Structure formats: structure tokens, C-alpha cells
Amino acid sequence: MSNFAIREEFYLNEQPFKIISGAIHYFRVVPEYWEHRLKLLKNMGCNTVETYVAWNQHEPKKGQYVFSDALDLRRFIQLADSLGLKVILRPSPYICAEFEFGGLPAWLLKDRHMRVRSTYPPFMERVRLYYRELFKEVIDLQITSGGPIILMQVENEYGGYGSEKKYLQELVTMMKENGVTVPLVTSDGPWGDMLENGSLQESALPTVNCGSAIPEHFDRLAAFKQKKGPLMVMEYWIGWFDAWQDKKHHTTDVKSSVESLEEILKRGSVNFYMFHGGTNFGFMNGANYYGKLLPDTTSYDYDAPLNEYGEQTEKYKAFKEVIARYSDPILEEEIMPIPRIHSGEIQVKEEVSLFNTLDTLAKKIDSTYPLTMEDLDQNYGYTFYSSSIGAAREVNDFRLIDVADRAQIFINQTLIATKYDQEMEGNIVFTLTEPKNQLGILVENMGRVNYSVTMDQQRKGISGGIVVNGAFQTNWSQYSLSLEDPTLIDFSREWIPDTPTFSRFVFELEESGDTFIDMSKWGKGVVFVNGFNLGRYWNVRPQQKLYIPGPKLKVGVNELIIFETEGVSQKSIQLSSQPDHLNGIK
16 A cells, blocks of 8 residues: 655655645646646646645535535545545635635635634534534545645644644544544745644644745745745746736746746645636636735636646746656646637527615515625625615715625615725715615625635624715615525516616537636626636626636537626627637736
């Protein structure tokens, strides 16, 4: 039986082993393409694949666990094993990963006292229950049981969040109680107190995350370690992620990336973050907050060696040449590119205004004061709030108090203002002209912050209230628009121009393949293909096209539904074989 050990170096079956790994997040890639991406990883010269495990995907509702289909982690690991790849598994409750709430379930925040990533008992109890289910799926896939998993990680970049060693140690204890026997690692930035805060040197090997200055960071890691052992960059950042409103797609220089890779491999082991970034499908993009909200785009291309839609980049070829000098040659398999299709123009078939299908999409919930998404047991999407605002008069003081993240304000179904992030609490002045007037507020959760110290303050919707002429408005109706089931939209009802709209397109395909939908003429919203939520679009760039993986289409009749919040829905769409970057956008 195989074995893996950490001594002065990594040892596989008693022989020194240099880990050359690449990150692929199974939850960001359709499962039909897992094998394709893993084969390309191996062909670049990697001997290992690394993946996070996203808790919020596997326990979408409290106590309901999912490990099948697109979330079949076990199958992903077994596919890697069948290709001769080893696996680094990072099953920590928190993953960051520019993923919604750093992979933590949003329902944790229904507890107003919640302290995530701590020994707060209700948090640790949910981790304990989750681990009990998670490790059942993978425990026999460890190398100690004949499987491919050689390392597991304790938490993730905890040194950039807290310093509670008891919390880290309790996670180690839980992992071992659930049968983890492979060596453990931690990974932290090499700056400030991060290594000191996030490491458990008696239980786990410290590693670093960085994208440059490798000799300096390796020296820091070597000096920090209490006993001699291998040096590893657990996340070698060979690119970066994009946020909405960035001026351009982030890229890194190939030459400097190659130089840093050489510096890593001369002294230690590496895991490329990312080898293949994939896509933030649905509402699963994360966000950062550094003075302002920075929600991530749907594309998680990351300027990786394998781009969002699985094609080799210049980095792929350059890294392959470097890796060949540090590993045994592999017998390459010819891997055919994924075919693409171009549909041409498709005309809209049906349209309906959000206001006219609210009651089919969600059950109305009434309350004296507005409720948060978490209060409504809603994790993602939009919430529509409605209240009778009274008779005709001047409103000189209208303020949104503690509302996240973006709010569109309607009077009698007419948009009067849009508020976003820092501008949310500014005053609005307007005139009510009808004998009776209805206030509506469509609030969008743009993605919970996935990193740093604001994670406990990520409740969405309306947390404070709405002030009207100096007093809190009361008596509200709420509609939770998670949009999990687009079949609930009633297209037989009326469409009202210049309002949030659902548009339905129907088209036939003679063949299936990858394609891209151009959203540059639309405003903001989400796209569904055959019921699958592709993710968000927004005309602020840097992303203007959404990637549609071929397996989400079918030969024959297909349905595409667009929820457009800005009232600028178009009468046609086009599916193109050309992605963003070939049109000068990325």
C-alpha cells in the first residue's frame, strides 16, 4: 500500500516527492468537463490536483447535505486517481476562494450572535455535524487507505483573520475523530503576523501563499518553522480575479510568472492557484471590502494556465517547459478542444414584469419592520419589499438604514432611485402625487464578503429600516426572490416597459457545444439556460459575455430566461463562439 510522509522533504512510498499541483474547484466546473480539465493538468506536468471543499454547496440548507451530481466530490477525486494524480484536499469550513461568504453557509447568520471561524459553540456544532457527513465521502480515499489524497488542510489563511489557536486545534481534533490520517498543513500569507496566527506547528506543516518575491518568502518560512521540513507555496498566485467595475481583466506577466515558478521548484513544492479558475455560477461570487464593496465577476478566469472555458494559454505552455526540468516525463494523451457553436440572433418569445409575477415566485411574508434575507430563510438573490407609503405629499427625508447591497426604489412601480453600497444612506427627496402610493424596494445581495474581518457582518436585505419624513416606515410585505425555480415565472401576465423584467427566449440547436452570450446591451441581472443559473451580468465591465458550457445546452429545443433589473431588456440575443477576450474586452 502507498504511503506519504513529511520529513525533511515530502516522501511518497519512501522516495522524495516534489509536489507539482494545480487548483481546480470541482464546484466551478460542470462535472462533464472534470476529466477534460484533469487530463490537461496532467499534460502540463502536474502530479497532483488541489481543491477546496465548499461547505455552502454541500449544506445549502441547514441539515440538508448534497454530495451528488455537480457536487460529487468523491467522483472528482476518483477521476483524479484514475489519471494517476494525487490529491490535496482543503476541507476547512472556510475557504475564501473569492466564493460567496468564503464558502460558509449563509444560514449561519440567522443567529444574530454568530461568530464564524471561532470556538463559538453554535458555529463549532454546525462544523462538527458537517464534518461528520463530509468525511464519510472521502475518508477511504486517503493514501493510507489506498486512495490518492496525500494532504489535507486545517482552516485557510486563518492568520489573516484571527489568532485563536484553540479553534484551530479543535478543527484538527474533529478531523482526526472523523478518520483523517494523512499529514495536515496550514497555509497563510508570509506577511506580518499571519504565519504566527495561523499555524499549528505540532499538528500541521506551515506553507505560504504568495505570487512573487519567492526567495524572500521561502526564507521567512524556513526561519519560522520549528523543525526542518519541506518548503511549499500552497497558493502560487499566477493571476488574479476580477471585480465588477474594474477597468480591465486582470492579467500577470508570463515571464515573471515563469521566473517565480523556477524559484519555487529549485527549493520546494508548488500548487498553482489557479490552474483552471472556472466560473462563479448562480449567485456564488464572493466579494471583498476595502473601503468599498468589490463583488467578483461571474468569470473566475484568474488569468490561469487553463482559461475559464478550458483552453490552454501562453502560461500553460511556458509552465510546461519549466515543469519538465523538475519532473519525470509523462506520456501525454491527445486532448481534443471542446467544440463551440454560434447561433446567430434569437428573438424574444415572452416577457413579463417582475411586479406582475411576484406572487408566483414567492410567498408574501408580512411584518411590522422589514426582515433580512436571513430572517426570511433566504440565502441568495433578491428580496422585494413593499409598503403603503400613504397619501400625496412631499417626502423630504427618505433614507435607507443598514441595507445591503444594492437597492432600487420604486413608487407605484416607477423607479425613482438606485442606491449602492457607500451611497446607500444618502437622503432622497421626492413628491407623492397619487391619493394612495405604494413603495417598493428591490434589494440585491451582490455576494457576501469572502475575506478579512467583516465576515460576521454579512447579513443581506434590510437590517435597519426605511426612514420616511423622520420616522421608520412600518407594515411591510416581503418576497424572497432566490429564483431557484424559473418555471414559477408566469409569462402570461403583463409586461410593463422600463421595469424589472423576465424575458424568455426559445431556440433550437442541431449540435451542442460551448458558447457565449453577449450581454453588453443589457443592464444588470442574471441568465438562466434550461433552468440553470449561469450567473450575473452587469454593463459596468470588465465582463460583457457569459460563458455557457455545452452540457447545459441540448440538441433540440432550449430555453433561455433573463432577469433584467434595470428596465432595459432587449428584444433579441446572440449566442457566439467568440468569448470576451477575442473581442478586446478581456
